[in-house]
Amino acid sequence: MYKHTTDGLRTLLNIPDNYQIFFLSSATEIWERIIQNCVEHTSFHCVNGSFSKRFYEFSGELGKKAFKEEAAFGKGFYPEKFEIPAETEAICLTQNETSSGVSMPVADINKIREKNKEALLFVDAVSSLPYPEFDFTKIDSTFFSVQKCFGLPAGLGVWILNDRVIEKAKQLEAKKVLTGTYHTISSILSKAKDNQTPETPNVWNIFLLGKVIEDMNKKGIATIRKETEVKADMLYNYIKDSNNFSFGVEDPAHRSKTTIVANTAIPAPEVNKKLEQFDLAVGSGYSSYKEKQIRIANFPAYSVEKTEELVNALKKTIG
Amino acid sequence: MYKHTTDGLRTLLNIPDNYQIFFLSSATEIWERIIQNCVEHTSFHCVNGSFSKRFYEFSGELGKKAFKEEAAFGKGFYPEKFEIPAETEAICLTQNETSSGVSMPVADINKIREKNKEALLFVDAVSSLPYPEFDFTKIDSTFFSVQKCFGLPAGLGVWILNDRVIEKAKQLEAKKVLTGTYHTISSILSKAKDNQTPETPNVWNIFLLGKVIEDMNKKGIATIRKETEVKADMLYNYIKDSNNFSFGVEDPAHRSKTTIVANTAIPAPEVNKKLEQFDLAVGSGYSSYKEKQIRIANFPAYSVEKTEELVNALKKTIG
Numbered sequence: 117m118y119k120h121t122t123d124g125l126r127t128l129l130n131i132p133d134n135y136q137i138f139f140l141s142s143a144t145e146i147w148e149r150i151i152q153n154c155v156e157h158t159s160f161h162c163v164n165g166s167f168s169k170r171f172y173e174f175s176g177e178l179g180k181k182a183f184k185e186e187a188a189f190g191k192g193f194y195p196e197k198f199e200i201p202a203e204t205e206a207i208c209l210t211q212n213e214t215s216s217g218v219s220m221p222v223a224d225i226n227k228i229r230e231k232n233k234e235a236l237l238f239v240d241a242v243s244s245l246p247y248p249e250f251d252f253t254k255i256d257s258t259f260f261s262v263q264k265c266f267g268l269p270a271g272l273g274v275w276i277l278n279d280r281v282i283e284k285a286k287q288l289e290a291k292k293v294l295t296g297t298y299h300t301i302s303s304i305l306s307k308a309k310d311n312q313t314p315e316t317p318n319v320w321n322i323f324l325l326g327k328v329i330e331d332m333n334k335k336g337i338a339t340i341r342k343e344t345e346v347k348a349d350m351l352y353n354y355i356k357d358s359n360n361f362s363f364g365v366e367d368p369a370h371r372s373k374t375t376i377v378a379n380t381a382i383p384a385p386e387v388n389k390k391l392e393q394f395d396l397a398v399g400s401g402y403s404s405y406k407e408k409q410i411r412i413a414n415f416p417a418y419s420v421e422k423t424e425e426l427v428n429a430l431k432k433t434i435g
Numbered sequence: 436m437y438k439h440t441t442d443g444l445r446t447l448l449n450i451p452d453n454y455q456i457f458f459l460s461s462a463t464e465i466w467e468r469i470i471q472n473c474v475e476h477t478s479f480h481c482v483n484g485s486f487s488k489r490f491y492e493f494s495g496e497l498g499k500k501a502f503k504e505e506a507a508f509g510k511g512f513y514p515e516k517f518e519i520p521a522e523t524e525a526i527c528l529t530q531n532e533t534s535s536g537v538s539m540p541v542a543d544i545n546k547i548r549e550k551n552k553e554a555l556l557f558v559d560a561v562s563s564l565p566y567p568e569f570d571f572t573k574i575d576s577t578f579f580s581v582q583k584c585f586g587l588p589a590g591l592g593v594w595i596l597n598d599r600v601i602e603k604a605k606q607l608e609a610k611k612v613l614t615g616t617y618h619t620i621s622s623i624l625s626k627a628k629d630n631q632t633p634e635t636p637n638v639w640n641i642f643l644l645g646k647v648i649e650d651m652n653k654k655g656i657a658t659i660r661k662e663t664e665v666k667a668d669m670l671y672n673y674i675k676d677s678n679n680f681s682f683g684v685e686d687p688a689h690r691s692k693t694t695i696v697a698n699t700a701i702p703a704p705e706v707n708k709k710l711e712q713f714d715l716a717v718g719s720g721y722s723s724y725k726e727k728q729i730r731i732a733n734f735p736a737y738s739v740e741k742t743e744e745l746v747n748a749l750k751k752t753i754g
Contacts, residue, residue, distance in 0.1 A: 170617075178615075294613075298464075298493075318637055
């Protein structure tokens with residue numbers, strides 16, 4: 117099961133041989149293990165929403181020094197506008213902020229790497245993979261959760277990491293930095309070599325993820341990515357023309373293709389009340405934006421036809 | 436779902452109100468969180484097999500001083516025969532060693548507590564709960580995994596802990612001891628109050644555990660415990676009379692009711708070959724005992740009739 121799932125994922129995302137694939141219990145756990153295993157003193161974080169903020173906070177909670185570049189909710193980052201301190205050991209980017217729908221273009225991630233070649237680069241792609249086509253020569257690690265684009269019940273985080281990350285973890289262990297117990301990188305790696313885990317994992321989800329990936333590979337990643345863009349265009353075009361909705365993310369370059377966020381004049385629960393007759397629903401805004409925004413999960417599980425149906429229903433009842 | 440599952444478990448195990456129920460990803464994770472959250476300097480462990488040994492090792496790996504009382508594989512502990520250092524903050528007992536089938540009687544756990552009232556007492560009951568009837572006034576915490584007696588796929592650890600444990604974790608936090616991030620006791624507790632978790636948990640297993648517990652409560656815990664004893668007696672009586680099998684655990688008081696272990700003259704894989712015709716199988720021994728021992732999971736999912744069937748098949752083909 118382990119091998120079937122990781123082999124399938126290697127094909128789907130075109131992951132090079134010098135990358136390992138680990139199963140953890142959530143992306144939240146992966147944040148913790150990254151800081152524990154790969155940061156002796158200093159991490160750097162781009163913070164523009166609840167999830168990137170939590171990743172940043174973890175570093176401090178684990179006794180490390182965490183730098184941050186902040187952007188307001190709904191705003192993204194411009195690589196040429198900030199500097200990362202030279203002492204940084206780990207750069208932590210959130211490719212897709214699930215809370216605000218702000219996304220970081222792959223080209224910008226690559227620019228950040230070009231300017232900062234020493235530090236390890238970690239990319240949180242919890243709610244966007246398999247959509248973004250990463251250049252794996254420009255990032256050291258990425259990770260995602262199965263309950264977003266892979267459409268499964270929560271409870272599994274998938275961590276993709278290269279030999280540089282493993283080497284850094286080994287250095288920290290050699291220095292007797294406390295890196296954890298069963299989920300140190302070396303402990304997970306020693307089991308992963310035999311397609312096993314150090315603890316009893318979420319076997320059910322590992323199995324199901326393998327099946328979902330099998331389906332995705334049959335469809336082909338190019339088609340999945342193309343369809344994601346077609347559906348995102350349909351939704352954003354509707355928002356642009358709507359009298360009720362407006363873009364949650366101003367800069368078009370930063371608008372997520374998988375997490376479509378719009379400001380709404382009518383409170384979000386009322387939007388859903390109007391959609392009930394069509395047996396359709398959208399997500400509410402995150403936290404304090406609960407009523408003021410809607411979020412539409414543009415995941416591979418939803419077809420182009422289903423998205424068209426949603427747009428038509430919104431046009432009809434809300435305009 | 437969270438509330439349904441925890442309410443059911445409270446009824447099933449008769450858990451007092453001053454105990455909380457937390458969902459973690461595995462019992463292995465619970466070992467780590469216990470040491471991180473409740474031990475500033477010193478823990479004490481009874482070690483007599485692979486699992487209790489791993490719990491002991493975690494303490495050292497997290498930079499704490501770990502004392503141990505050791506017994507050989509297949510042997511148990513006698514509370515009057517060892518002393519626990521007065522400085523111990525956490526006493527860690529493995530009520531049921533899944534590797535060797537050695538169990539610690541509840542009465543002995545209570546004796547250990549009587550002699551050591553200050554330290555927190557943690558009881559690993561991964562592969563025995565809901566069978567043991569703990570006196571909750573004599574232990575501070577216990578925990579189990581869902582893939583043993585509850586018959587579910589792995590991926591969920593359930594942690595039961597009282598106000599003394601929570602108080603200790605608060606003290607450590609106040610002292611700025613590094614206790615973790617999302618799975619510090621205070622972080623889990625703040626979410627548990629609203630029947631939530633700090634991360635996206637294994638929702639599927641929380642739901643299914645609720646259903647299994649519902650069934651168990653319908654049957655009644657007294658019946659489940661009685662049946663467990665009846666089935667264990669059947670299996671141990673067979674082992675006593677067998678020409679091929681002998682007791683893996685010498686002292687009858689230490690023989691587990693849920694993990695029946697026997698030495699076998701015929702290698703374990705051959706035992707299973709002979710059982711194939713009946714569509715039955717037993718577990719192999721743990722690690723280096725793989726061929727030399729068999730392990731029979733005497734869990735509530737197996738009926739008295741099924742156990743009788745197994746005993747008859749063993750008698751017929753092996754004797």
